[in-house]
Amino acid sequence: MANGNGRVGLMERVKETNEKLWNSQLAESILRPGSPFKQGYSDSPRNRSYVVMNNVLYHLHPVKVKRHGVKLSYTLCLGGLSFFLFIVLTITGIFLMFYYTPTAELAYADIERLSTDVAFGSLVRNIHRWGAHLMVLSVFLHMSRVFYHGAYKPPREFNWVVGVILLLLTLLLSFSGYLLPWDQLALWAVTVGTNMAGFVPVIGNQVKFALLAGVEVSAATLLRFYVLHVLAFPFIIVIFMAVHFWRVRKDGGISGPL
Amino acid sequence: MVEIPESLLRRSAEAKAKALGVPVEQVLAEMKGEGPPVVVEPPADAEEAAPEEVAAPEAEVEEAVSEPEPAADEAEVAADSEPSSEPVVEEAPAAEVEETPAAVATVVEDAPPEPESNGDGGGNGKVAGLVSTRPVVPPTGTPEGVRTQRLLTVVKARAIQNVKAEPTDKVNTWPHLMLQEFGALLLITGLMVIMAVVIHSPLLEPANFNATPNPSKAPWYFLGLQELLSYFDPQIAGVTIPTIVGMAGFMMIPYVDKNPSTRPSDRKFAIVLYSIFLAGSATLTIIGVLFRGKGFNWAYPWRDGIFFDDLKDWVHFE
Numbered sequence: 001m002a003n004g005n006g007r008v009g010l011m012e013r014v015k016e017t018n019e020k021l022w023n024s025q026l027a028e029s030i031l032r033p034g035s036p037f038k039q040g041y042s043d044s045p046r047n048r049s050y051v052v053m054n055n056v057l058y059h060l061h062p063v064k065v066k067r068h069g070v071k072l073s074y075t076l077c078l079g080g081l082s083f084f085l086f087i088v089l090t091i092t093g094i095f096l097m098f099y100y101t102p103t104a105e106l107a108y109a110d111i112e113r114l115s116t117d118v119a120f121g122s123l124v125r126n127i128h129r130w131g132a133h134l135m136v137l138s139v140f141l142h143m144s145r146v147f148y149h150g151a152y153k154p155p156r157e158f159n160w161v162v163g164v165i166l167l168l169l170t171l172l173l174s175f176s177g178y179l180l181p182w183d184q185l186a187l188w189a190v191t192v193g194t195n196m197a198g199f200v201p202v203i204g205n206q207v208k209f210a211l212l213a214g215v216e217v218s219a220a221t222l223l224r225f226y227v228l229h230v231l232a233f234p235f236i237i238v239i240f241m242a243v244h245f246w247r248v249r250k251d252g253g254i255s256g257p258l
Numbered sequence: 259m260v261e262i263p264e265s266l267l268r269r270s271a272e273a274k275a276k277a278l279g280v281p282v283e284q285v286l287a288e289m290k291g292e293g294p295p296v297v298v299e300p301p302a303d304a305e306e307a308a309p310e311e312v313a314a315p316e317a318e319v320e321e322a323v324s325e326p327e328p329a330a331d332e333a334e335v336a337a338d339s340e341p342s343s344e345p346v347v348e349e350a351p352a353a354e355v356e357e358t359p360a361a362v363a364t365v366v367e368d369a370p371p372e373p374e375s376n377g378d379g380g381g382n383g384k385v386a387g388l389v390s391t392r393p394v395v396p397p398t399g400t401p402e403g404v405r406t407q408r409l410l411t412v413v414k415a416r417a418i419q420n421v422k423a424e425p426t427d428k429v430n431t432w433p434h435l436m437l438q439e440f441g442a443l444l445l446i447t448g449l450m451v452i453m454a455v456v457i458h459s460p461l462l463e464p465a466n467f468n469a470t471p472n473p474s475k476a477p478w479y480f481l482g483l484q485e486l487l488s489y490f491d492p493q494i495a496g497v498t499i500p501t502i503v504g505m506a507g508f509m510m511i512p513y514v515d516k517n518p519s520t521r522p523s524d525r526k527f528a529i530v531l532y533s534i535f536l537a538g539s540a541t542l543t544i545i546g547v548l549f550r551g552k553g554f555n556w557a558y559p560w561r562d563g564i565f566f567d568d569l570k571d572w573v574h575f576e
């Protein structure tokens with residue numbers, strides 16, 4: 001459409017470029033058949049299937065799910081939200097790692113600096129902290145919803161066991177992060193928490209010693225908790241999550257209607 | 259009836275031709291319904307050859323196509339009431355077969371003579387998968403012994419995969435599930451951002467090994483436990499409650515709870531038990547968070563203030 005000056009209008013040009021872009025070899029190579037981003041996508045049952053099947057999404061979702069499972073009131077999305085919170089925590093956690101040194105001398109000052117010197121530092125730290133609390137809560141509620149549905153019954157027994165391990169790992173992740181600000185709250189909450197671990201018979205004191213890198217919380221504990229928090233526990237939990245999600249599907253998808 | 263791909267047909271025809279000693283083309287033509295049935299002596303009985311790999315009841319595998327036989331139809335309904343569109347593997351639980359011996363027997367009349375083929379199909383807990391490559395019920399008057407199904411695979415009855423496709427009411431993941439998930443993500447993200455803007459994370463004085471705060475509290479998710487520890491001898495509270503009733507006990511729930519039903523009305527006991535656990539841990543946690551003051555002694559938050567530093571920068575108190 002030419003405007004009064006006989007020039008090509010801006011909108012026209014944007015539209016043209018857009019079209020060229022989406023039809024380029026690059027876009028073609030990225031988008032698989034049935035992608036809703038492809039030019040000329042139409043809403044058909046076949047394309048609805050392709051959206052999932054021809055996509056990395058297929059690793060997470062089947063093409064079709066039971067109708068009752070889609071009702072919000074069935075899962076309350078709690079398992080999915082736990083996973084999403086984990087992702088948010090990973091992203092914000094990576095941001096925080098840029099500014100944090102896990103030594104007794106620097107840790108506290110680094111956290112303090114987040115709210116003064118770092119752009120969005122305080123916001124990201126808050127999201128990370130409240131997200132962690134929310135994740136503990138949502139994992140716990142997810143477990144409760146699974147229990148009330150009896151969704152741990154055959155063939156899903158083992159996935160419940162995997163779930164309990166996930167709960168344990170979630171608590172450990174949260175707890176190991178708790179020490180990192182290295183303030184009075186962190187130090188003494190972790191002291192109280194690990195003292196409870198010491199009461200476990202036979203292995204209690206060994207576990208406590210391994211966790212603390214000593215008999216009580218010290219500067220060495222900080223490094224130990226840091227490595228556990230940013231590397232070891234996330235690594236392990238991702239593996240268990242993979243098993244968990246895989247089993248949800250192999251056990252026949254979400255459990256049946258009540 | 260399912261459309262059988264050409265390549266499968268050919269493979270199957272080759273196998274059959276080899277077994278019967280006749281040309282492949284002839285078998286293939288017969289399978290496509292273009293030629294006369296191949297007539298040979300009955301093949302060795304599968305059930306005798308391999309007792310573990312028992313054939314499913316005849317009615318299941320013989321899906322009459324060209325000439326619908328009333329008897330076969332009837333039996334198919336009786337033995338497996340769901341119309342199956344899965345071409346490959348069928349499950350044949352023993353119980354199902356035994357419940358309908360009469361129905362199965364009706365079919366067997368039409369099927370090639372075969373000793374006792376009705377009663378014990380799949381009875382040993384294994385399931386045989388068979389595929390029918392062609393209308394198997396021989397036209398009336400055809401000599402005995404034409405069996406065109408063969409064993410494809412043996413699937414353990416309790417395999418991890420759900421072998422049988424059950425007709426369930428399903429919807430497409432896209433858009434029905436994914437739009438909901440997206441909504442949930444937006445909601446929780448919004449909630450988190452609002453929380454992060456309004457409530458600041460606490461940062462108290464730098465860690466000091468020589469100044470124990472009073473009270474010292476664990477993170478909130480362990481506060482219920484800390485509360486418990488304050489009632490009992492630490493050996494009991496620290497030992498029995500968290501480890502045995504806790505993690506190990508929780509992992510054992512599916513193996514202890516033998517009640518197969520998931521209907522709430524059938525599992526009142528389990529529900530009550532879990533609800534007690536929920537209410538108990540919530541109560542203990544709330545007490546630990548709000549009602550414990552100096553020396554972890556009882557305190558009323560409205561009178562003595564809140565001793566919970568996690569919310570220090572948000573809830574302002576003296």
Ligand code: HEM
Pocket residue numbers: 075077078079080082083139140142143146149151152156159160161162163164165166167170241244248253254255
């Ligand atoms: C990091 C923690 C966890 C994540 C990310 C997670 C994720 C999920 C997801 C996405 C589902 C699909 C259905 C739904 O959203 O409800 C699911 C199902 C399930 N989860 Fe979890 N989960 C976690 C922890 C747990 C825990 C603590 C338990 C139990 C102790 C558990 C037991 C189960 C079971 C048995 C199912 C199958 C439920 C059904 O079929 O209805 N999970 N989980």
